[in-house]
Amino acid sequence: xxxxxxxxxxxxxxxxxxxxxxxxxxxxxxxxxxxxxxxxxxxxxxxxxxxxxxxxxxxxxxxxxxxxxxxxxxxxxxxxxxxxxxxxxxxxxxxxxxxxxxxxxxxxxxxxxx
Amino acid sequence: xxxxxxxxxxxxxxxxxxxxxxxxxxxxxxxxxxxxxxxxxxxxxxxxxxxxxxxxxxxxxxxxxxxxxxxxxxxxxxxxxxxxxxxxxxxxxxxxxxxxxxxxxxxxxxxx
Numbered sequence: 092x093x094x095x096x097x098x099x100x101x102x103x104x105x106x107x108x109x110x111x112x113x114x115x116x117x118x119x120x121x122x123x124x125x126x127x128x129x130x131x132x133x134x135x136x137x138x139x140x141x142x143x144x145x146x147x148x149x150x151x152x153x154x155x156x157x158x159x160x161x162x163x164x165x166x167x168x169x170x171x172x173x174x175x176x177x178x179x180x181x182x183x184x185x186x187x188x189x190x191x192x193x194x195x196x197x198x199x200x201x202x203x204x205x
Numbered sequence: 206x207x208x209x210x211x212x213x214x215x216x217x218x219x220x221x222x223x224x225x226x227x228x229x230x231x232x233x234x235x236x237x238x239x240x241x242x243x244x245x246x247x248x249x250x251x252x253x254x255x256x257x258x259x260x261x262x263x264x265x266x267x268x269x270x271x272x273x274x275x276x277x278x279x280x281x282x283x284x285x286x287x288x289x290x291x292x293x294x295x296x297x298x299x300x301x302x303x304x305x306x307x308x309x310x311x312x313x314x315x316x317x
Binding site: 095100122123125132133134135136137140180184191192193194195196197198 | 209236238240245246247248249250253263264295297299301303304305306307308309310311
């Protein structure tokens with residue numbers, strides 16, 4: 092079965108730097124890969140979706156890349172701010188003949204220090 | 206629009222008790238999901254539904270039942286609660302396919 096690994100449990104960087112989070116998967120390449128943000132005590136919030144035929148997607152200070160050869164997605168936050176501190180979850184579609192489901196990584200907790 | 210709502214927000218149960226968690230969405234989404242989230246485990250799918258009147262098992266369905274009698278509601282039941290079911294439960298919905306999922310605020314359940 093598909094497994095997702097997110098690079099580290101926690102990442103601590105200085106305000107203004109670029110934060111880079113990694114999501115690796117083990118088996119088949121998904122058709123879609125998604126990134127979510129989760130704040131303590133709240134449900135995840137969708138950020139970006141990238142399709143297998145797309146190399147890169149951007150939204151304001153966020154950028155996602157998708158490398159099917161490496162079986163990896165990178166999530167970048169440029170000009171990071173303390174307000175970007177949260178847990179970021181990677182998710183990808185799971186092949187199922189009856190429905191669409193996605194599976195989630197365990198997340199990376201990002202802390203931006205002033 | 207309220208989006209996805211969940212009731213209750215918190216609950217403490219004794220082992221063996223039963224309860225039902227309610228999820229409601231006002232976005233006319235076909236697909237609805239129940240997840241549980243435990244420290245270091247990420248979100249794990251319990252049950253899901255692809256439309257009114259249909260349900261299916263996810264990754265960790267044992268000890269839970271669900272019903273989708275109305276399109277906007279998805280109920281998660283625990284017939285006989287166990288301490289291993291202590292967790293945070295999230296409901297989510299999506300329009301169809303592998304689109305973005307909209308999550309509720311979660312229910313924190315403790316079983317003693």
